Amino acid sequence: MESERPLLEVENLRTYFDTPRGILKAVDGVSFTLGKGETIGIVGESGSGKSVLVRSIMNILTSNAIVPDGSKVIFDGKDTRQLSRSEAKHFWGTQMAMIFQDPMTSLNPVKKVGIQITESIRYHLGASKQEAMERALELMIQVGIPEPRKRLKEYPHQLSGGMRQRVTIAIALACNPKLLIADEPTTALDVTVQKQILDLLASLQEELGMAMILITHDLGVVAGRARRIGVMYAGKMVETADTSTLFHHMNHPYTEALFKSIPRVEHQSHTRLDAISGRPPDMVLDLVGCRFAPRCRYAQEQCITEEPELFQTGQTGHLQACFYPVGSPENAEALAANQETGMTAAGLDLSAAAVS
Amino acid sequence: MAGTGKVHMRGDEALVTVEDLVMEFPAGRRAVVHAVSGISFDILEGETLGLVGESGCGKSTTGRAMMQLPPPTEGSVRFDGVEMTELSKEDLRRTRTRMQMIFQDPISSLNPRRKVKDIVAEGLSIWHNDSGDMAVQKVNEVLDAVGLDPEVVSDRRPHQFSGGQCQRICIARALVLDPKVIICDEPVSALDVSVQAQILNLLEEMKERYGLTLVFIAHDLAVVKNVSDRVVVMYLGKVCEVAGPDALYAHPAHPYTDVLLASIPEPDPDHPVSDRQIEGELPSPINPPSGCRFRTRCEKVQDLCSTEEPVLKEIAPDHYVACHFPNEVPVSVNGNGDSS
Numbered sequence: 001m002e003s004e005r006p007l008l009e010v011e012n013l014r015t016y017f018d019t020p021r022g023i024l025k026a027v028d029g030v031s032f033t034l035g036k037g038e039t040i041g042i043v044g045e046s047g048s049g050k051s052v053l054v055r056s057i058m059n060i061l062t063s064n065a066i067v068p069d070g071s072k073v074i075f076d077g078k079d080t081r082q083l084s085r086s087e088a089k090h091f092w093g094t095q096m097a098m099i100f101q102d103p104m105t106s107l108n109p110v111k112k113v114g115i116q117i118t119e120s121i122r123y124h125l126g127a128s129k130q131e132a133m134e135r136a137l138e139l140m141i142q143v144g145i146p147e148p149r150k151r152l153k154e155y156p157h158q159l160s161g162g163m164r165q166r167v168t169i170a171i172a173l174a175c176n177p178k179l180l181i182a183d184e185p186t187t188a189l190d191v192t193v194q195k196q197i198l199d200l201l202a203s204l205q206e207e208l209g210m211a212m213i214l215i216t217h218d219l220g221v222v223a224g225r226a227r228r229i230g231v232m233y234a235g236k237m238v239e240t241a242d243t244s245t246l247f248h249h250m251n252h253p254y255t256e257a258l259f260k261s262i263p264r265v266e267h268q269s270h271t272r273l274d275a276i277s278g279r280p281p282d283m284v285l286d287l288v289g290c291r292f293a294p295r296c297r298y299a300q301e302q303c304i305t306e307e308p309e310l311f312q313t314g315q316t317g318h319l320q321a322c323f324y325p326v327g328s329p330e331n332a333e334a335l336a337a338n339q340e341t342g343m344t345a346a347g348l349d350l351s352a353a354a355v356s
Numbered sequence: 357m358a359g360t361g362k363v364h365m366r367g368d369e370a371l372v373t374v375e376d377l378v379m380e381f382p383a384g385r386r387a388v389v390h391a392v393s394g395i396s397f398d399i400l401e402g403e404t405l406g407l408v409g410e411s412g413c414g415k416s417t418t419g420r421a422m423m424q425l426p427p428p429t430e431g432s433v434r435f436d437g438v439e440m441t442e443l444s445k446e447d448l449r450r451t452r453t454r455m456q457m458i459f460q461d462p463i464s465s466l467n468p469r470r471k472v473k474d475i476v477a478e479g480l481s482i483w484h485n486d487s488g489d490m491a492v493q494k495v496n497e498v499l500d501a502v503g504l505d506p507e508v509v510s511d512r513r514p515h516q517f518s519g520g521q522c523q524r525i526c527i528a529r530a531l532v533l534d535p536k537v538i539i540c541d542e543p544v545s546a547l548d549v550s551v552q553a554q555i556l557n558l559l560e561e562m563k564e565r566y567g568l569t570l571v572f573i574a575h576d577l578a579v580v581k582n583v584s585d586r587v588v589v590m591y592l593g594k595v596c597e598v599a600g601p602d603a604l605y606a607h608p609a610h611p612y613t614d615v616l617l618a619s620i621p622e623p624d625p626d627h628p629v630s631d632r633q634i635e636g637e638l639p640s641p642i643n644p645p646s647g648c649r650f651r652t653r654c655e656k657v658q659d660l661c662s663t664e665e666p667v668l669k670e671i672a673p674d675h676y677v678a679c680h681f682p683n684e685v686p687v688s689v690n691g692n693g694d695s696s
Binding site: 045046047146160161162163190191192193194195196198199202217218219220221223224225243244247257258259261262263264265266267268269270271272273274275276277279 | 410411412518519520548549550551552553554556557560575576577578579581582583584585600601602605615616617618619620621622623624625626627628629630633634636637638
C-alpha cells in the first residue's frame, strides 16, 4: 500500500503574502502529485508563482507569507507544514534539496568549496571530517568537476558559472535527497553550459532514482527532460499533461502562446515572433474570470465573467482550464468571432496584439 | 580557430569596419589576458550583425572596443569613414552620439533614482541647448515608439517597471539621439522567453523605422539567427565562422558552430536530446592554446591544429570558416541560404 502512494502530493496549495498594498495571492490553489523518481517540469513567466510554489513545498517562506488552511503538502506521507523546527532541520537536505538560479549568490563567497559541501554531510549524517571529505570528493567526481581534489580547496569565485552550478548540485545531492527541486538552474548560464547541466541532472536522477521538480520559463528546456509538465499562470496551474501529450495537443492558449514565442532555429531569420502581448495581472487585485483573458486571442464574454476550473480532457492525466481550448471547434469559432470585430471580448486589439 | 584572415571583408561600402582588433588586459605578474586576438569584420548600412559565442569568447569586449570603451590595444575601428581609434576626446564624444549601446541587465543599467523622462532625455540635454518643448516632444516620440505610453511612464522610476519594460526604456534612451548604429550586448538574455520575443520584435521594428544598423551580441544561436543578416561565431577571442544566418544553420562548417547548434534546447519532446555536448572548460585566455584555439575541445582535432592556426577561407559564397577540417558545405544550396 505504502509504495503505491506518490512521493509528493500537493493539494489546493495557496500561498499569500501580506504586502503594504494588500494581500498578494502568489499561489492560488495548485494541486499536483509527483511519483518516486519522476520529473515534473513547471513552466511559466516571471511572476507566475512557480518559485513561490516550490518554496511553499519546502516550507522556506518569508515571515509575511500566509498559507490558508486547506493547503496540503504531503511528502512521503508527512505534511511538511506540520513539521517542527527541529524536525525540519534534518528534513531539508536529506529528504528534499533545492538548487537555485544564480550559483554565485547561493554559494558562500568566503568559504572554500570543500567546506560548503561537507557542511551538510557532517551536520545531517554526523560524519567525521575525514569521511565527509571523502564523500565530498566522490560528489565532485559525480557532478563532473575536473581536478576535484584541487577544486575542493578553492573558493567559488575561482570557478566558472557552470562549475559553480555543479558545486551547488553536489551540495544538494550530498545527503541523497528523495526530491530535488531545481529552480531555474540554467537561466543564468550559456546555452552550451545549460546543456551540460541539464544532461548532468538527467543522468544523476537516473543514477540516484530521485524525483525532480524542474522550474523554467522556457518550454524548450523541459521538453526533453520532464515526464510531465505543469504550466502556471498568475498563481494557477492552467494546464498539466504528459510531456508528449502537452506538446502534441496543447489545449490552453497560454501554453500555445509560450510555445510560439520561442525563437526556433528552423525558421528563416527575421521571422516575426509571436510574442504574448501585455503583462501578467497584478495579483493584489481581486481577479475575476480567466486570468489570461486580457492577453488571450480567443477571449469571449464567458472568459471575463467566469473562472475556468481545471478539468480532465480526452487524454488521461491531461488537465486544462480553458473554455475554448486550442484545437477545439469552439476555439476556432471564438477566434473567427474575434477576428471579425478585430478585438477580443477583453478588449485586446488583435491587429495591435502583434506589435506590443 | 583562428580568426586571422580577412577574406570575408566587403570593402569600402561598409558602414563600420573593424580590422585586426586586439584587446588585451594586464592580469598582474606580467600576465596578459588575451580577450580578443586580431578579429576583423565589417557591417553594411542597415544590416544586423550577430556576434555569437560563449561567455569569455570576447564578444562583449569587441562590442565595447568598437565604442572605444576602452580603446582597443591594437587594430582599427572605422565608422562612417572616421577612424575611431585616432579621434581626440572631444571628437570621440561627438561620434559616440551616433553609436549607442544597450546592455544585458536592463534594471541595473538604469539609474533607480531618476524619472524615466529624465533618463531618456539625458542625451538630449547634453547635446542640445533647446531642452524645452522640442526635447519633451522627442522623448515622448521615442517612448511611444518603444511601446510605452509617455503620459503614464514619464514620471515613474525604474523600479516600477518589469525587466522587459526597463529594456524598452533602455532602447528609448539609445534611440533619442538618432544614432546610426546600436550595439546590443545580450539585450534579451536576462528576460523570459515571452518578453524576449517582444523585445526582439521591437528591435526589428525600430531598425526599420529609424534605419538603424545593429550589432547583436548573444550566446543563443536561435536568438541571433532570428535577428541577424550576418553572423560571426567567436571562440576565445577569435573568429570561427562567418555566414548568413540561414546558411550557418543549414550547413555549419565549423565544429564549434555544430556544438552551439546542438546545445539549443528544442521545444519538441520527439526531438531526441542531442548527445553532442561540448567537453571541458574554456581554456584560460591568459595562456590560450597554440594553433587553433578550439582544438582542446574539438572532436576533429589533428596534429596540424596545434601547430598551425587556421585562416578564414571561403568555402561557399559568403560563407567563411577558420578550420583545417571544416564540415562539407554544398556550394549550390548555400548560395540562396543568405537572407540579406
